[in-house]
Every structure is written in C-alpha cells, then in structure tokens.
Amino acid sequence: MNLSSTMSDGGYTIIYNMLSLGIASMLFTTVFLFVARERVLPRYRMAVMVSGTVTAIAAYHYFRMFDDFKEAFGPEGMGVVAYNVGYRYVDWFLTVPLLLVETVAVLALARAMQTQLLVKLVPAAAAMIALGYPGDAQLNVFYQGDAPLWGLLSTIPFLYILYVLFVELGKSLERQSAAVQRKIKELRLLLLATWGVYPIAFIANMNATGFDETSFVLRETGYTIADILAKCLFGLVIFTIARIKSAEDSEEFAKAEYKD
Amino acid sequence: MNLSSTMSDGGYTIIYNMLSLGIASMLFTTVFLFVARERVLPRYRMAVMVSGTVTAIAAYHYFRMFDDFKEAFGPEGMGVVAYNVGYRYVDWFLTVPLLLVETVAVLALARAMQTQLLVKLVPAAAAMIALGYPGDAQLNVFYQGDAPLWGLLSTIPFLYILYVLFVELGKSLERQSAAVQRKIKELRLLLLATWGVYPIAFIANMNATGFDETSFVLRETGYTIADILAKCLFGLVIFTIARIKSAEDSEEFAKAEYKD
Numbered sequence: 001m002n003l004s005s006t007m008s009d010g011g012y013t014i015i016y017n018m019l020s021l022g023i024a025s026m027l028f029t030t031v032f033l034f035v036a037r038e039r040v041l042p043r044y045r046m047a048v049m050v051s052g053t054v055t056a057i058a059a060y061h062y063f064r065m066f067d068d069f070k071e072a073f074g075p076e077g078m079g080v081v082a083y084n085v086g087y088r089y090v091d092w093f094l095t096v097p098l099l100l101v102e103t104v105a106v107l108a109l110a111r112a113m114q115t116q117l118l119v120k121l122v123p124a125a126a127a128m129i130a131l132g133y134p135g136d137a138q139l140n141v142f143y144q145g146d147a148p149l150w151g152l153l154s155t156i157p158f159l160y161i162l163y164v165l166f167v168e169l170g171k172s173l174e175r176q177s178a179a180v181q182r183k184i185k186e187l188r189l190l191l192l193a194t195w196g197v198y199p200i201a202f203i204a205n206m207n208a209t210g211f212d213e214t215s216f217v218l219r220e221t222g223y224t225i226a227d228i229l230a231k232c233l234f235g236l237v238i239f240t241i242a243r244i245k246s247a248e249d250s251e252e253f254a255k256a257e258y259k260d
Numbered sequence: 261m262n263l264s265s266t267m268s269d270g271g272y273t274i275i276y277n278m279l280s281l282g283i284a285s286m287l288f289t290t291v292f293l294f295v296a297r298e299r300v301l302p303r304y305r306m307a308v309m310v311s312g313t314v315t316a317i318a319a320y321h322y323f324r325m326f327d328d329f330k331e332a333f334g335p336e337g338m339g340v341v342a343y344n345v346g347y348r349y350v351d352w353f354l355t356v357p358l359l360l361v362e363t364v365a366v367l368a369l370a371r372a373m374q375t376q377l378l379v380k381l382v383p384a385a386a387a388m389i390a391l392g393y394p395g396d397a398q399l400n401v402f403y404q405g406d407a408p409l410w411g412l413l414s415t416i417p418f419l420y421i422l423y424v425l426f427v428e429l430g431k432s433l434e435r436q437s438a439a440v441q442r443k444i445k446e447l448r449l450l451l452l453a454t455w456g457v458y459p460i461a462f463i464a465n466m467n468a469t470g471f472d473e474t475s476f477v478l479r480e481t482g483y484t485i486a487d488i489l490a491k492c493l494f495g496l497v498i499f500t501i502a503r504i505k506s507a508e509d510s511e512e513f514a515k516a517e518y519k520d
Contacts, residue, residue: 009342010399017346024320024354032313035294039306075341256302259368259509 004073011217012073018224019066026059029232036239041253044242047106051235054095054102058231061091088223089133097125099234100161103187106238108245109172120164124157131157136202147206151199158195165191177248183241190234197226264333271477272333278484279326286319289492296499301513304502307366311495314355314362318491321351348483349393357385359494360421363447366498368505369432380424388417396462407466411459418459422452437508443501450494457486 004012033052037045065087070076072083100121104114134141135150142149165188173181201222205215247254264272293312297305325347330336332343360381364374394401395410402409425448433441461482465475507514 013344013346016344017350020324020347021350021353024317024350027320028313028317028354031316032309035297035309035312036306039302258371259303 004075006211007073007213011213014217015069015073015220016066018221019062019069022062022224022227023059023066025228025232026055026062029235030056030059033235033239039257040239040242041246041249043108043249044106044246047102048235048239048242050098050102050105051238054098055231055235057094057098058091058227061087085137086133089129089136092129093126095231096129097122099191099230100125102235102238103165103191104169106241106245107169107172107176107184113172117164117169120168121161124160124164128154128157128161132198132202136205138208145207147202151202151206155199158199162192177244179244180241180248183237183244187234187237187241190229190237194226194230194234197222201226263335266471267333267473267476271473274477275329275333275480276326278481279322279329282322282484282487283319283326285488285492286315286322289495290315290319293495293499299517300499300502301506301509303368303509304366304506307362308495308499308502310358310362310365311498314358315491315495317354317358318351318487321347345397346393349389349396352389352392353386355491356389357382359451359490360385360425362495362498363425363451364429366501366505367429367432367436367444373432377424377429380428381421384417384420384424388414388421391417392458392462396465398468405467407462411462411466415459418455425451437504439504440501440508443497443504447494447497447501450489450497454486454490454494457482461486 007015030052033048033055037048037052040048065084068081068084068087071081101118104117104121107114109117131150131154133139133150135147135154138147140146173184176184201219205219208215243257247257263269263276290312293308293315297308297312300308325344328341328344328347331341361378364377364381367374369377391410391414393399393410395407395414398407400406433444436444461479465479468475503517507517
C-alpha cells in the first residue's frame, strides 16, 4: 500500500505529521492565549492578544497546507495539484510584523517610543517577507535563477530589524527589571535562532531544479519547527513576560496570582 | 453489508465507537474546564486552563484519528490510506509535558520550586514520547525489529519522571493540607495506572509483522481508554484539587461556593 503517489512513504509521513503538529500547536496556543489574557494586567493584554492572533493566522494556514499537501501528494491526489508554497509567505507577511508588534507591546514603553520602534520594525518585516517570496517560489522575475538575488535583497531589512531590536530596543531595556531584561534577551535569542532556520532552508532550496524529495522534506520540517518555536513558544514567552511585569506593577495582582 | 473492507465488522465497530467516545470525552471536558475555571481562585486558574488545553489538543487528534480510521478501513476507503499512528504520538508529544505542567501548577508552589520541577519534567516527558515513536511505528531506524530498543530508551525518561514526581515532588507535599495530599496521591496513582497501559500496548505490538486485527483492536481500545483516564479524569481531579485549595485559601470563596 502506497501512502503517496509521488513521494516515499517515509517522507510523506514525516511532512503529514509535521503539518498536523503545526495545526495542533498553533490552534491550541491560540485558545490558551486568548483565555489566559485575563491572567495579566490590562496594560499587557494587547501583547497577549496579538500573540494569540499570530498563532490563529498560522493555524489557518497550517490547515490549508495540510489539505493542500494531501491533495498534491496523497494517494487520492495523484499529483494533479501543485503544493502551494505561497501559504507560508502569506502567513509570514501577516504574522512576522505582528510578532514584532507583540514584542514591543509587552514592554509597555511610553507611547512615543513604541510608535518610533514600530514604524521601523513593521515595514521592514513586511519587506523582508515580500522580497523573499519571488526567490523561494522561483518566479524568475529578473532572470532565470535569480533566487540568490531575492535572498540578498530580503537580508537587508532582516539586518535592519536586528539592528533595531538589539541596539535601539536595547537602550530602552535599561529601565526594565533584571527578570524582565533576562526574558527579553531570551526572546531575542529565540527570534534570532528560529528566524535563522528560514534563510538556511531558503539557501538549501535556492538552486533546486525540479522536485527533490529530500530537500522538500527538510524544508517543510525546518519551516514547521521554526514556525512553532517562533510563534507558539515566542507567544508563551511574551505571556510569561506579561505575567512577570504584572506582578511587578501590582502587589494586588501578585497576591491574587501567586502564593509566595 | 460489510462495514469495513479489511476488518471484521466487530473489530471495526469497536474501534469506531471508541474513537467517537474519545472525541466526546475530550471535547466536552475541554468546554467544561474552560468555563469552570472561574469557579477556582485566580492562582489556580492556570492549572485548570492547561488541563483544558490538553483535552482540546487531544480532541483535535481524536477527530483526525476518527476520519483517518474511516478512510483506512471503512467501506468507502478500500484500504488506500494507511492508518496513521503518528497522530497519537504527536498528541502525546504535546499533551504529556502539559499534563505535568498542570500537576505542578495546581500545587501553587513557590515560583523557584515550580521552575525547578518543570525544567526536569517537561524535557523528560518530551523525550519519552519522541523515543517511543520509532518503535511503535516500526520505523526500523537502527536495524530490522529495533522496537524493543526504542521501548527501552523511552523507559529511561519515564523512570526519571516517576522519580521526580514521587521523590522530589513528594518533599514539597508536606506543606499541603491532608485533603490535598490525599488528592495528589490519587493523581499520581492515576498517572501511574494509566501511563502503564501504553507500554503494555507497545510491547503487545512490538513484534507484530504485518496487520493483526486482534492486537490492533486491543491497542486502539487500550490507548483510547488510557487517554480518557489520563487526560479527562486527570484534568477533573486537577480541578477538584484547585477547588479544595481555593476553599482552604479563602474563607470568602468557601462561603460563596459551599453552603456548609
């Protein structure tokens, strides 16, 4: 019995289960975060709600990708439908700017400072994703095999985002408590580590001609694990920071939520 | 009229109804726990919400397994699709660490103590599940028939979890009331009894070559009953502990919730 019309059973099973893991992770982080928003002070709820919105958007795209994958490669699909990498880019185009919004929102900075950071981070994140897509989808807009050029263009806003997060945001961290500073540094490292997976997958597929199963399996697995860490784990760390800051801001909150 | 293309009608009906029982149990425990969270003090709500998240994740996977089972064995499926044991492992990979999170959360320990327990329990639980999968799915990673090796590897983190729960957590129980101590002991016994079903099912299927209906029916039935006890009943005991502790912590709560 063959599981797939065009892939090995092993490769098919891995991607199938990874995409389902993606759905489950995104969907139930969403539910948890939306309900758990009341376990932080009102001023931190926006950050938690944006985190839940990010995972909700991703859950929708993982449902789409799961069905699309079964249609494209499953035993009943017979390879008529091509697997649409666009779902990932549409997802990232919406979620990556929002991830930066939740990061800034949880700090509860002065409103002017917040705006100043977001007008830099949000357009840069959107540009980073938009410039990556023509390369990853191998659209060959400028010339045959121009994927490396798109990868390079996409790296410019990426480096700018890192500059803003590590240098400009770094300055505003001084006013936060030691516990929050430690968590924010964890958050940035998580961002750096998980966002690093995307260019690696991009480069690995950059020169692919036609369909290569091994790199396809690696790419989809890598993207899915990175997505789960960059959205679910990231959102839960945001929630933890919101809890710590709530307890710091209000003794009443700390007493109601913790026993010690 | 045949119910299934490849199984006896009896075997097919048992699994079909068990999987539907799984959906119903998981789904409505989730709904109940999320609504009932407000019937405990704020500091215990996280434990109740995590319990509801666990059953929600399991509900998703039971829906998937139910559909997958019908496609794989139902009269219209004609055996084109293979039944995917991966759903169970993806489910456990997410829910088993969370079951330990809810257990620790409901105790409302000092935060340092809580972190100390979770950094041991969560990775061990994830490792236990990840090491079980290659054996149960008979992937033959190292050599043909290496399932017993994976079972053995998976047992190491299992024993470590038991050590942490019975020895390390045991120490922190001294500060709890007699009623809570009794419930926690029930909880641990429930965990031990239900988790014990998994290795038995694992061992029963370890040496299976090809499809054997009797062991398949036993495995799916055993896994489903164990899941319902380990997630729904477990979550409801967590909720009960949260109620007892809420009443102990606050006279106002006790007076509002109970008449005596």
